[in-house]
Amino acid sequence: MAFTHLHVHTEYSLLDASSKIKELTARAKELGMDSLAITDHGVMYGVIDFYRAARENGIKPIIGCEIYVAPGSRFDREAGSGEDRYYHMILLAENNIGYQNLMKIVSKGFVEGFYYKPRVDDEVLRTYHEGIIALSACLAGEIPRYLSRGMYEEACKSAQKYRDIFGPDNFFLELQDHGIPAQRTVNQGLMRMSQELQIPLVATNDCHYIYKEDVESHDILLCIQTGKKVTDENRMRYEGGQFYVKSEEEMRALFPYAQEALDNTHKIAERCNVEIEFGVTKLPQYDVPDGYTSWEYLQKLCGEGFHKRYPNDDGTLRERLRYELDVIHSMGYVDYFLIVWDFIHFAKSNGIMVGPGRGSAAGSIVAYSLEITDIDPIRYQLIFERFLNPERVSMPDIDVDFCFERRQEVIDYVVRKYGKDRVVQIVTFGTLAAKGVVRDVGRALDMPYAQCDAIAKMIPGDLGMTLDKALKASPDLREAYESDDSVKYLIDMSKRLEGLPRHTSMHAAGVVISRAAVDEYVPLSRASDGSITTQFTMTTLEELGLLKMDFLGLRTLTVIQNAVRLVEKTTGKPLDIDKIDYNDKKVLDSIGTGKNDGVFQLESSGMKGFMKELKPENLEDLIAGISLYRPGPMDFIPRYLKGKNDKASIAYECPQLEPILAPTYGCIVYQEQVMQIVRDLAGYTWGRSDLVRRAMSKKKGKVMEQERQNFVYGNEEEHVPGCVANGID
Numbered sequence: 001m002a003f004t005h006l007h008v009h010t011e012y013s014l015l016d017a018s019s020k021i022k023e024l025t026a027r028a029k030e031l032g033m034d035s036l037a038i039t040d041h042g043v044m045y046g047v048i049d050f051y052r053a054a055r056e057n058g059i060k061p062i063i064g065c066e067i068y069v070a071p072g073s074r075f076d077r078e079a080g081s082g083e084d085r086y087y088h089m090i091l092l093a094e095n096n097i098g099y100q101n102l103m104k105i106v107s108k109g110f111v112e113g114f115y116y117k118p119r120v121d122d123e124v125l126r127t128y129h130e131g132i133i134a135l136s137a138c139l140a141g142e143i144p145r146y147l148s149r150g151m152y153e154e155a156c157k158s159a160q161k162y163r164d165i166f167g168p169d170n171f172f173l174e175l176q177d178h179g180i181p182a183q184r185t186v187n188q189g190l191m192r193m194s195q196e197l198q199i200p201l202v203a204t205n206d207c208h209y210i211y212k213e214d215v216e217s218h219d220i221l222l223c224i225q226t227g228k229k230v231t232d233e234n235r236m237r238y239e240g241g242q243f244y245v246k247s248e249e250e251m252r253a254l255f256p257y258a259q260e261a262l263d264n265t266h267k268i269a270e271r272c273n274v275e276i277e278f279g280v281t282k283l284p285q286y287d288v289p290d291g292y293t294s295w296e297y298l299q300k301l302c303g304e305g306f307h308k309r310y311p312n313d314d315g316t317l318r319e320r321l322r323y324e325l326d327v328i329h330s331m332g333y334v335d336y337f338l339i340v341w342d343f344i345h346f347a348k349s350n351g352i353m354v355g356p357g358r359g360s361a362a363g364s365i366v367a368y369s370l371e372i373t374d375i376d377p378i379r380y381q382l383i384f385e386r387f388l389n390p391e392r393v394s395m396p397d398i399d400v401d402f403c404f405e406r407r408q409e410v411i412d413y414v415v416r417k418y419g420k421d422r423v424v425q426i427v428t429f430g431t432l433a434a435k436g437v438v439r440d441v442g443r444a445l446d447m448p449y450a451q452c453d454a455i456a457k458m459i460p461g462d463l464g465m466t467l468d469k470a471l472k473a474s475p476d477l478r479e480a481y482e483s484d485d486s487v488k489y490l491i492d493m494s495k496r497l498e499g500l501p502r503h504t505s506m507h508a509a510g511v512v513i514s515r516a517a518v519d520e521y522v523p524l525s526r527a528s529d530g531s532i533t534t535q536f537t538m539t540t541l542e543e544l545g546l547l548k549m550d551f552l553g554l555r556t557l558t559v560i561q562n563a564v565r566l567v568e569k570t571t572g573k574p575l576d577i578d579k580i581d582y583n584d585k586k587v588l589d590s591i592g593t594g595k596n597d598g599v600f601q602l603e604s605s606g607m608k609g610f611m612k613e614l615k616p617e618n619l620e621d622l623i624a625g626i627s628l629y630r631p632g633p634m635d636f637i638p639r640y641l642k643g644k645n646d647k648a649s650i651a652y653e654c655p656q657l658e659p660i661l662a663p664t665y666g667c668i669v670y671q672e673q674v675m676q677i678v679r680d681l682a683g684y685t686w687g688r689s690d691l692v693r694r695a696m697s698k699k700k701g702k703v704m705e706q707e708r709q710n711f712v713y714g715n716e717e718e719h720v721p722g723c724v725a726n727g728i729d
Contacts, residue, residue, distance in 0.1 A: 003248040003262050004035045004269035006062065006135065007090055007174070007204035011500045012046035013066075015225035017208040018218045018497060021046055021053050024245065027210050029057040031247050035269035037062035039090050042118045044106050044523040045427075045501070048540045051276055062272045063099055064092035065106055066137060067120060074113030074121040086119045087142035089162075090135035090174065090204075092272055098131025099274045100520070105132075106535070107524040114526055125165050133268055134166045135174040136190075138206050139182055143173065147189035148182050155189060159199055172202040172268070175261050177254050178242040191258070201261035202268065205251065208243040215241040217496035223444035224432075224497075231446055281395065281545040284418055284515045286338035294334045299325060301341065305369035309376070317365065317378065324366045327390050336547065339513065340398050341370045346413050347402060353557040355401025356578075360387035363672075372398060374578060380623075383672050383686060391687030392694075395542050399509075399550040403561055407553040411511060414549075421517040426510035426541065426548065427525055427533040429501040434465045436502075437494045447490065455480060455487060463631075467495050506531060509550040510538045521546060556600040582619040591616055601626050613641055620663060627669050636667045643667065654728050656681050671697065681728055682711045683721035 009017030010024060017040070028036045036059050038050040047063050054061035068086040070076065093099040105128050109118030125134075136143045136159070143162075146155035163171045173190045177183050194201045209218040219230060219237065228235040246254070251262055288297040302321060310317050328334060347354050348371070357373030363382035367373045377384070388396055402410055415423045432440060435456045442452030458477040459470040471478050471491070480487045506527045512534055514521060521544060523535040534541060541548050560577060567575045591599070592615040594608040602611060602622075610629055616622045621644070628637050643650045643665025650666040652658045660676045661668065668674065674696060675689040684692070695703035709715070714722025723729075 002266045003251055004033065004037070004062070004265040005205060005207055005245060006037045006064070006092065006202065006265050006268060007039055007066070007138070007176075008037050008207045008245070009040055009066070010038055010046045010050060012043060013040040013208070014043075014501055014503065015221055016041060018214060018221050018500060019207065019210045019245070020499065021049050024210055025050070025053040025057045025059055027245055028054075028059055031245070033059065033248070035060035035062060035266070035272075037064050037092060037269075037272075039064040039066045039092070041066050042068050042106070042109060043525065043535060044103065045429075045504075045525075045535050048276065048536060048543070051274075060269065060272070061274070062092055062269055063102065063274050064090060065102060066090050067105060067109060068117040069125070069142065070113060070115075070119040070121045071142075072121070074108070074119050074124065077115050084145075085115065086117055087145065088137040088140040089142070090137050092133045092135070092268065093131060093274050094133050094170070094272050095131045096274055098133075099276075101128035101131055103519055103521075103523040104128045107519040110524055110526040111532060118526070122161070122165065129166050129170075132166060133170045133172070133271065134162060135172045135202055135204070136162070137174055138176055139180070139186065141174070143190070143193075144186045147186045152189060152193075156193060156197060159193055159197055163197070163199055168199075172200050172264065175201055175203045175255065175258055176206055178206065178238075179240040200264055201258060202264045203251065203255045203258055203261040204265070205246050205254075206243055207245050208238060210245050212241065212244050214244060214496060217493045218243070220441055220444045220493055221497055221500070224440045228444070229446040230444055277545075278543050279393070279545060281332060281547075282515045282521060283332070283335050283547050284339065284422065284513055286335045286342065288338070294338060295329055298328075298334050298338055301338075302366055302369045305371060306365070309369055320384070321365045321369065324364060324384055324388075327384075327388055328366060331388065331390070331393060333388070333396055336396055337366065337370065337372075339547070340372055340400070340549070342417070343410055343414055344370075344372050344400060347406075347410050350409070352406045352409060353403035353561040355552075355554060355557060358399050358401060359397065361396070361398040363387045367398065372400075381672065381676075383675055383690075385686035385690045386672060386675065386693065389687045389690045391685070392691060395545075395547070397550075399552060401552045401554040401557055404553040404555045404558045407551055411551055414511065414513060418513055419517075421519075422514045424512050424514075424518045424524065425527075425531060425533050426507040426512055426538050427504050427527075427535060428507040428510075428537060430503045430505060432497055432500045432502050434467050434470055434494075434498060435459050435461075437498045438467075438490065441494045441497065442490055445490065445493070447486065451486075452490070455490065467491060467498055504533075506533050507538060509552040511549050511551055512541055513547045513549060559598075588616050588618070588622075591622070610637070614644075624664055624669050628667075633669065636669070640665055640667045640669070654681070656728065678707075678711055681726065682714070682723050683726060684711075685719075688718065688720070 010019050010021050011017065025036065036054060038047055040046060044065055051061045051063065067089050069089050070086055071084060091102055091105065093102045105120055105124055108124050109120045113119035113121065138144065139148060142158045143155045146158060159173065173194055175187050175190055177187065190201065193199065222236050223230055226236050252259065255262055286294055288294050302325060306318065306321055328337060344354055357375050361367050362373050362375045363377045363384050364387050365377055368377055438456045439452055458474050459465060460473050471481060481491050504525065512518060518524065518534065522541065525533050525535045527533050538548055564575050564577055591602065591611050594612040596602040596608050596611060607629055610625060614621060614625050616625060628634065628640060652661065652666060660673055660680065671693050674693050678684045678689045678692050679686060692707050695707065710718060710720050710722065712723050714720050714725050
């Protein structure tokens with residue numbers, strides 16, 4: 001192959017391109033291509049997904065962006081009107097320095113130059129030009145715009161300026177032909193300029209969708225973006241249906257007079273080599289008091305806290321504390337724990353209500369000793385390896401609940417402590433989901449509202465519902481789809497657009513805290529309210545080794561805090577919420593009546609009904625009830641209730657299961673119990689038992705099939721004896 005697409009928009013050119021990354025990279029492979037670029041409008045949202053998907057398909061990923069360049073200064077908000085507010089330009093990262101610089105350029109566009117679009121200027125390009133290859137872009141580029149207006153001299157001046165900025169080998173004039181008359185005029189000017197100024201040419205296709213047949217669904221997407229209907233006369237269109245991923249043969253037939261420009265695409269691709277590093281942590285350092293290292297300071301804090309939490313320990317629990325600290329130290333997470341301890345300590349010292357702990361962090365004695373959590377992991381048999389597994393290196397994850405009204409004070413404290421450029425909130429994407437996409441597409445097709453509404457209501461409201469699943473699950477929808485052509489067209493078009501990102505917003509709780517300025521590691525964006533966010537989502541940030549914290553605002557904590565104040569106000573006695581009786585019979589009896597309006601997690605009608613049946617007698621019953629009342633475990637509720645009410649009916653497959661399942665009347669309710677079973681019956685280590693738990697929770701069938709063999713018959717290589725060797729049939 002000697003052609004590479006260098007001007008490609010993915011689903012992350014929001015509502016402007018419909019190419020889904022996985023499908024796009026698979027199509028490039030199908031066409032026999034060995035490299036492909038991503039150049040979304042002004043953003044780098046999709047580059048990590050693209051990098052991974054391309055690699056999986058054996059294709060070299062070329063990381064780029066179609067940036068917006070301000071005609072004057074990026075700070076100028078008056079310059080130009082309409083299409084002259086900014087010009088387009090394609091930038092491709094040639095190496096890792098170029099990738100770093102591209103992130104800086106894209107971030108500056110949002111942070112400093114945002115005016116209708118994220119714009120940069122010549123100053124930014126000069127500062128961060130190293131390692132970047134630039135192309136002159138489509139008809140909206142500065143040079144093509146001059147040429148289309150017959151201003152050849154001005155176009156030449158611009159070309160010389162960019163050649164000067166990027167260097168003679170790093171600036172190319174871009175030919176495009178989508179059958180638009182203006183492009184022919186521009187291409188003639190570019191060919192002449194290339195000869196006169198000795199600037200090389202490159203030929204591209206402005207890809208906005210994958211297949212030729214996607215032209216209709218893409219047109220509908222543009223209507224969703226602009227709030228228009230397909231029948232509207234004066235609306236934005238991509239005329240001619242040529243904006244798809246063309247084969248090399250199609251591109252060569254399109255540019256018989258510029259074969260060298262096509263060959264140049266592949267020469268550029270061969271020069272572009274970016275390596276993105278995953279899984280290497282970039283934790284910020286915590287400033288410890290003089291005379292201490294981070295490791296010594298963490299040990300000191302844990303020692304003091306442990307003595308408070310376990311004054312009567314015989315040495316057994318201190319041994320577990322030592323083990324946990326050693327794991328934390330060897331995995332490189334000492335500063336992580338100090339950072340979390342610090343902002344929780346700040347909140348508690350300033351009367352900001354903090355939750356007792358949620359998720360796997362509650363299994364750590366270190367977290368309990370530091371008062372990061374207030375749940376005794378020993379009392380509730382919680383397992384440290386579920387939180388930090390020495391056999392699988394992944395970032396620890398401590399989600400913290402704060403009083404809803406004062407959560408921002410904690411974030412402000414962290415910003416002050418680590419610096420404004422190192423603490424940034426995280427982006428999240430809204431997508432065109434099953435029901436929503438049907439309504440959006442129906443509106444664009446100008447279908448009657450009542451008809452679209454009726455179709456959307458036929459789609460089940462289950463989590464993770466897709467249109468394909470809905471057609472199987474809903475007989476009414478299938479009937480309408482098969483018998484009515486307009487409904488079939490609506491659903492077919494919706495299926496092509498389903499799942500595309502629709503808009504960005506700020507993650508409700510996620511904050512990244514980084515070692516250096518955040519834009520050293522990830523590009524930045526601007527939320528609709530003007531606040532700065534990352535361009536990568538939470539999971540991507542974790543994969544890149546950045547510290548992401550969840551600062552969750554929980555109204556329930558605010559309610560509790562207000563209740564505590566009212567108790568003191570009306571009785572004159574202070575109430576310590578951490579020292580109340582969790583097995584108060586009156587409270588449990590009241591919950592068992594189902595009168596649970598306003599009780600966190602117990603107030604839905606289904607939950608109220610379940611509590612009437614459960615009649616909880618202690619906190620453990622409540623914990624089990626909340627854990628069972630979710631899809632999947634719900635099937636075990638009758639068995640659980642039977643065991644609770646009739647202990648004689650409980651049967652265990654083997655005696656080793658009794659100590660593990662007795663607290664839950666013979667049912668497996670918790671993921672920790674899964675870990676205990678594979679450990680106690682088949683001899684797994686705690687770390688390895690956590691890998692089984694993960695595979696199970698992520699429904700990895702193949703992994704579970706293999707683990708079944710290991711569980712029953714053992715695996716010498718993995719040092720698992722297995723049940724049979726342990727005398728269990």
